Amino acid sequence: MTTPQSEVRPERLLRELAPQVLGAVVRRHRDFAAAEDAVQEALIAAARQWPRDGVPVNPRGWLIHVASRRLTDQVRSESARRRREELVVSLVPPELQLALAADEEAGEQDDTLILLFMCCHPALTSSSAIALTLRAVGGLTTGEIARAFLVPEATMGQRISRAKQSIKTSGVPFRLPTAEERAQRLTAVLHALYLIFNEGYTSSSGPALQRDDLADEAIRLTRLVHAQLPEDGEVAGLLALMLLTDARRAARSGPAGELIPLDEQDRSLWDRAAIAEGVALISATLPRGQVGPYQLQAAISALHDEAPRAEDTDWPQILALYGVLLQLADNPVVRLNHAIATAMVHGPAAGLKLLAGLDDDARMTGNHRLEAVRAHLLERAGEVEAAIAGYRRAAGRTASAPERDYLLGRAARLGERCGA
Numbered sequence: 001m002t003t004p005q006s007e008v009r010p011e012r013l014l015r016e017l018a019p020q021v022l023g024a025v026v027r028r029h030r031d032f033a034a035a036e037d038a039v040q041e042a043l044i045a046a047a048r049q050w051p052r053d054g055v056p057v058n059p060r061g062w063l064i065h066v067a068s069r070r071l072t073d074q075v076r077s078e079s080a081r082r083r084r085e086e087l088v089v090s091l092v093p094p095e096l097q098l099a100l101a102a103d104e105e106a107g108e109q110d111d112t113l114i115l116l117f118m119c120c121h122p123a124l125t126s127s128s129a130i131a132l133t134l135r136a137v138g139g140l141t142t143g144e145i146a147r148a149f150l151v152p153e154a155t156m157g158q159r160i161s162r163a164k165q166s167i168k169t170s171g172v173p174f175r176l177p178t179a180e181e182r183a184q185r186l187t188a189v190l191h192a193l194y195l196i197f198n199e200g201y202t203s204s205s206g207p208a209l210q211r212d213d214l215a216d217e218a219i220r221l222t223r224l225v226h227a228q229l230p231e232d233g234e235v236a237g238l239l240a241l242m243l244l245t246d247a248r249r250a251a252r253s254g255p256a257g258e259l260i261p262l263d264e265q266d267r268s269l270w271d272r273a274a275i276a277e278g279v280a281l282i283s284a285t286l287p288r289g290q291v292g293p294y295q296l297q298a299a300i301s302a303l304h305d306e307a308p309r310a311e312d313t314d315w316p317q318i319l320a321l322y323g324v325l326l327q328l329a330d331n332p333v334v335r336l337n338h339a340i341a342t343a344m345v346h347g348p349a350a351g352l353k354l355l356a357g358l359d360d361d362a363r364m365t366g367n368h369r370l371e372a373v374r375a376h377l378l379e380r381a382g383e384v385e386a387a388i389a390g391y392r393r394a395a396g397r398t399a400s401a402p403e404r405d406y407l408l409g410r411a412a413r414l415g416e417r418c419g420a
Helices: 010-028 032-053 059-077 081-090 096-105 110-117 126-136 141-149 153-170 179-202 212-228 235-244 272-288 293-306 317-326 332-346 348-356 368-380 384-397 403-417
Strands: none
Touching: 010 032, 010 059, 010 110, 010 126, 010 212, 032 153, 059 096, 096 272, 110 179, 110 348, 126 141, 126 179, 126 317, 141 153, 141 179, 179 212, 179 235, 179 384, 212 272, 235 272, 235 293, 317 332, 332 348, 332 368, 348 368, 368 384, 368 403, 384 403
16 A cells, blocks of 8 residues: 655655664664665665655555565575574574564664664774764765765775674674663764764755755754753753754755855744753753763854844854863864854954964865855955955865855955955
8 A cells, every 4th residue: 555656755755764774674684784785775666666656654664674575585695594594583582583573564663763873883983883874874975974074085985894894794793782882882873963963954065055854863863862861961962052053944045045154144034942942951951060062062052043143142252162172172173163263253363373273184175164264264354365266265175056156156246346
């Protein structure tokens, strides 16, 4: 039985179901690489059939069934009865057999959160675990993951391949992590959720400024983690950060999808309910004890959101918070934002001086945001020709069409003003 195609958008449904289905198949067969291939084949089959025949009543169960069948066929074709038995039977404890069967029939259990923790495998380094999670749970491409880590795409492709191989040869099975293991993997899980949200909030490539499905899924999963660990300050901080940032979604782009920078946004369009929830979360979390990077970033976002106008923003307080954040998480992105805050408090020359310190950081080589910020500060300093050149360089380095159009538009407007 199927539902009419007009009632469901198959492409979005497949995007939402992919990590859930992968989690269920991995949990059943305990072979990540093989399960990932089988799920991809099932998704391709669904993309071809559902628009024509309609979406099944239980689309998740349909995908799990097809992926499991493909996986079983693959094992069977490898002429390894011993390995087939081990994969399909031996690795699933008898006490889980009925539970797995019932789960597949019901098709309702969300395995995405389980997959999230499972990907942060003890056989992997933190960076490799996060990269694998972004691929499996976030559905990000290798290029998108590479940009999030500020490394070449080829390097990230090798890292993901090694991660899969490390899991395969480690002898440690993919399984539901214990409470102790969840605690050990929490840092990597939160980082992965943070990067998934960032890619959703500002897409690193393509025609759209943001990918709402990714941002929504990151918030949903973070809510689930927060429900399990309500006393963890960094979990609450990350959820607050997402809510406070995502609250500006409606004001970030114009009618044609064009980028609108923070200081030019119509703040009446901001989601006040999300801001109130985020502020309440961070206000309750900060006094509890040790403060972490996500809590500090949430506090910075709250200062932006609570300012009635851009000119009312408490930049001295933001600068102070970035100073603390640098002590906890000294990385190029934090330094870039610290330079912006410095410029807002002490003038563009001070910010440009700090930006110069990032020029020798290999992680920022070719990064468009460094050039975009530099161009903005040069514009504020009255160095128009240098600013125009900087905006054009930044535009040439981004794969995001809205960001490229915004940067080129900024350069063009400056050129018109100075007759360049």
